[in-house]
Amino acid sequence: MNGVEEALTRAHHEEWARVVAALTRRFGDLDIAEEAAAEAFAAAVERWPAGGVPPNPGAWLTTTAVRKAIDRIRREHKRDDKHREARMPHDDTPAEPPGAIDDDRLRLIFTCCHPALATQTRVALTLRMVGGLTVPEIARAFLVAESAMGQRITRAKAKIKAARVPYRIPSAEDLPARVHGVLAVLFLVFNEGYLASGPGTDPVRHDLTAEAIRLTRLTRALMPRDAEVAGLLALMLLTEARRPARISASGELVALDEQDRGAWDATLIAEGHHLVRERLAAAAAGVAPGRYQILAAINAVHTSARDIRDTDWSQILALYDQLVRLDPSPIVALNRAVAVAELDGPEVALAIVDRLAEALAGYHAYHATRADLLRRLGRGQQSRAAYDRAIELAGNTGETAYLTRRRDQLR
Amino acid sequence: MRYLVSVIDDKSNPGSTDRQPAISAFNERLVAEGCWVFAGGLADTDAATVIDNRGEQAVFSDGPFVESKEYLAGLWIWEVPDLDVALTLATEASRACDRKIEVRPFQ
Numbered sequence: 001m002n003g004v005e006e007a008l009t010r011a012h013h014e015e016w017a018r019v020v021a022a023l024t025r026r027f028g029d030l031d032i033a034e035e036a037a038a039e040a041f042a043a044a045v046e047r048w049p050a051g052g053v054p055p056n057p058g059a060w061l062t063t064t065a066v067r068k069a070i071d072r073i074r075r076e077h078k079r080d081d082k083h084r085e086a087r088m089p090h091d092d093t094p095a096e097p098p099g100a101i102d103d104d105r106l107r108l109i110f111t112c113c114h115p116a117l118a119t120q121t122r123v124a125l126t127l128r129m130v131g132g133l134t135v136p137e138i139a140r141a142f143l144v145a146e147s148a149m150g151q152r153i154t155r156a157k158a159k160i161k162a163a164r165v166p167y168r169i170p171s172a173e174d175l176p177a178r179v180h181g182v183l184a185v186l187f188l189v190f191n192e193g194y195l196a197s198g199p200g201t202d203p204v205r206h207d208l209t210a211e212a213i214r215l216t217r218l219t220r221a222l223m224p225r226d227a228e229v230a231g232l233l234a235l236m237l238l239t240e241a242r243r244p245a246r247i248s249a250s251g252e253l254v255a256l257d258e259q260d261r262g263a264w265d266a267t268l269i270a271e272g273h274h275l276v277r278e279r280l281a282a283a284a285a286g287v288a289p290g291r292y293q294i295l296a297a298i299n300a301v302h303t304s305a306r307d308i309r310d311t312d313w314s315q316i317l318a319l320y321d322q323l324v325r326l327d328p329s330p331i332v333a334l335n336r337a338v339a340v341a342e343l344d345g346p347e348v349a350l351a352i353v354d355r356l357a358e359a360l361a362g363y364h365a366y367h368a369t370r371a372d373l374l375r376r377l378g379r380g381q382q383s384r385a386a387y388d389r390a391i392e393l394a395g396n397t398g399e400t401a402y403l404t405r406r407r408d409q410l411r
Numbered sequence: 412m413r414y415l416v417s418v419i420d421d422k423s424n425p426g427s428t429d430r431q432p433a434i435s436a437f438n439e440r441l442v443a444e445g446c447w448v449f450a451g452g453l454a455d456t457d458a459a460t461v462i463d464n465r466g467e468q469a470v471f472s473d474g475p476f477v478e479s480k481e482y483l484a485g486l487w488i489w490e491v492p493d494l495d496v497a498l499t500l501a502t503e504a505s506r507a508c509d510r511k512i513e514v515r516p517f518q
Contacts, residue, residue, distance in 0.1 A: 116494060163516045164412045166493040174495070 004049045011057040012041060016132030017218065018058060019065050021104035024167060030111070030157045032069050034129060040065035105130070106222040107167050113182040114165050121156045122185045128153055130218070131211055141192065141208055179223070183232050183292060186216050190236050194243075195396050203247050203398025209240055227279060231293030234275035238299035241268035246398075252405065253398035257308045269303045276300040294323045313342040330359035334366055346376040364393035368403060380410050412516065413448065413490055414497045416504065419511040420484035426509035437507040441489065446500065452485040484510060 019040060023033035040061045054060040112125040124142070127133045133141070139149035159165070170178040193208025216233045223229050245259040279293045289297070298319045305311040320336035334356055341349035350373045353366070360366035371386035387407035394400045420426055441447035456475040463470045475482065487504070491497050497514050505512045 114494075116498065162518075163514075164493045166495050170495070174499075 004053060007053040007057060008041075008044060008048060011044065011061060012132055013214070015058040015061050016041070017105050017108060017130045019061050020129050020132075021108040022062055023065055023069055024108060024111075025104050026066070027069055027073070028167070030129065030160055031154075032072060033065075034157070036065040036069035036072065037061075039068040043068075103169065103222075105218070106169055109182055109219060109222070110170060110178060111160060111165055111167055113178070113185045114160070115178070115181055116163065116165060117156055117159070119185070119188070121152055122181075123188055124149060124152055125156050126185050126215070127189065127211065131215055133211070141205070143197075179226060179228065182219065183216075183228060186212050186219065187232060187236075187292075189215070190239075194239060195399070197395035203251060203253060203396050204243060206243070209236070209243070212236060213240060227282060227287065228290040228292050230275050231279060231290060231296045234272045234279070234296035235292055235299055237268045237272035237275070238296060238303050241265040241272065241303060250401070251398055252401040253396070255402065256302065261306060264303065272296065272303070273300055289322075291323065291326055294319055294326070298323075311342070313339050317343055330356045331363070331365075334360060334363075334369055338369060341373060341376075346373040349373055350377065362393065364390045364395075364399070367393065368399075371403075371406070375406070375410060383407075384410050412493060412497075413488060414494075415515045415517060416487040416489055416497070416501060417483050417513040417515070418452075418485040418487075418504075418508050419481050419513060421481050421511075423480055426484075430507065430509050433507040437504060441487075441500070446489045446491050446496075448488040448490050450485070450487045453483060456482050481511075 016037060019037045020030075020033045023036055024030055027033060043064050044057070044061060048054075109126065109130055112129050113122045117125065120142070124138050127138050127141070128135065135150045135153060136146050138153075139146040142149070144152075169175075190209055190212035193205040193210075193212060196203060196205045196208070213233070213236050216229070216236055220226075220229045220233050241264050242256075242259060244265060245261065245263040246254055248254050276293075276296050279289060280297070283289050283293075298316055301312050301316050301319070317336070317339040320332070320339055323332050324336060334353065337349045337352040340352060350370070353370050353373060356366060367386045367390035371383050371390055374380075374383035374386055384407055387403055387410070391400055391403045391407065394403060438447065438450055441450075459475045461472045461474070461476045463472075485508075489497060489500065491500065494514070494516070501512045501514045
């Protein structure tokens with residue numbers, strides 16, 4: 001990559017959300033902001049190679065985008081005589097101080113993750129408006145036709161405008177729930193990358209995990225005091241750190257107990273552990289940790305063990321007990337049972353898992369966990385049946401390969 | 412910004428019938444906060460008549476325009492600054508009415 005290309009890539013990563021957010025605030029219209037930002041970046045691709053990279057790429061892009069937006073509004077006003085004189089924007093506002101622009105990006109994130117939008121729409125809109133992914137990229141990421149994804153984003157922008165979804169940081173009383181909504185969107189993006197679904201996709205989609213981490217870092221920079229944002233970032237880093245060891249050369253998923261721990265990314269682990277230690281210190285001072293902080297702590301215990309045999313299962317179980325109090329869902333109970341199996345044996349764990357049968361009958365991990373426990377108890381035939389069901393339900397190609405091998409190893 | 416706030420009831424699983432005091436108290440608050448434009452409960456859908464005069468002569472038909480399990484039981488019109496305010500109020504309205512609420516902006 002030459003210098004100009006690098007500058008373009010960096011500008012896209014660092015400035016896209018800033019430009020869209022600033023324009024949305026100025027023109028009160030996501031559609032205008034998105035289109036003008038895209039045009040400004042296209043102009044940069046065209047002009048920077050010959051004319052050189054401007055000294056302040058962000059300011060250049062914002063100024064260019066503002067000009068494009070005003071051009072569009074003028075064109076529309078000319079088309080529509082009735083509104084010719086209405087709300088004609090002028091380009092004379094002084095540059096915003098950096099603090100206010102950062103706030104705009106946070107406004108943008110909260111608007112894209114608004115509870116009045118469907119979850120999949122929130123994900124798509126966040127990736128487009130905040131992440132700067134193109135519609136074809138998002139469509140590919142979620143195995144949706146490009147036209148359908150384009151329509152989904154267009155409808156969302158129209159709803160935000162028609163229903164007047166406000167462009168602001170939620171009030172203090174709404175904030176925890178709204179932050180949780182944002183984190184859920186980021187976690188969905190990450191998980192789709194980490195355990196990609198669909199028969200034709202790679203088992204791990206690094207582009208999506210990287211994008212989720214990038215957006216979570218941005219959210220953390222904007223809300224540095226939010227403990228759950230820090231928790232989610234730590235959770236993603238500690239999960240991502242294991243990615244190099246997670247898929248075998250033949251594309252098969254490698255379970256935690258079989259992973260080459262030397263291949264884990266030490267830098268990501270160090271950063272994740274640092275965040276978890278910070279949260280532990282806060283918890284010791286009496287701040288009750290939320291769901292993502294506990295999940296991060298569980299992953300910190302796993303990534304602290306140099307060998308699977310060194311894993312501190314009693315600490316993991318204590319953390320799951322804490323999580324169950326916060327989130328008594330059957331999926332948490334299932335994951336807790338895995339720790340129980342290590343401490344109290346597979347028979348005790350199986351009894352817990354069997355109680356979840358009704359709630360999790362359609363969940364592949366339920367059957368996979370059960371299959372493994374039955375295998376350890378020497379109940380091969382039942383184990384095989386459970387593997388069969390898990391393979392039927394698993395959507396990830398690497399996981400299917402792993403489960404098939406484990407089943408075929410049964411005697 | 413004006414929103415039509417529809418109260419949706421379900422014939423197979425109707426909301427409770429003792430909500431009037433809670434709804435009245437909620438209405439008083441809407442008025443005090445300057446959000447109240449209009450409110451009204453509707454008679455049963457059996458009382459509806461549909462008129463179609465798009466053709467040569469008007470056709471009257473007995474009953475609602477669409478027969479469904481869920482139906483409009485009442486409505487409000489609110490004047491509030493934005494959707495967040497409307498959704499916060501609608502959350503309380505749903506509790507007061509013991510029914511589902513739809514919030515839809517006017518054009």
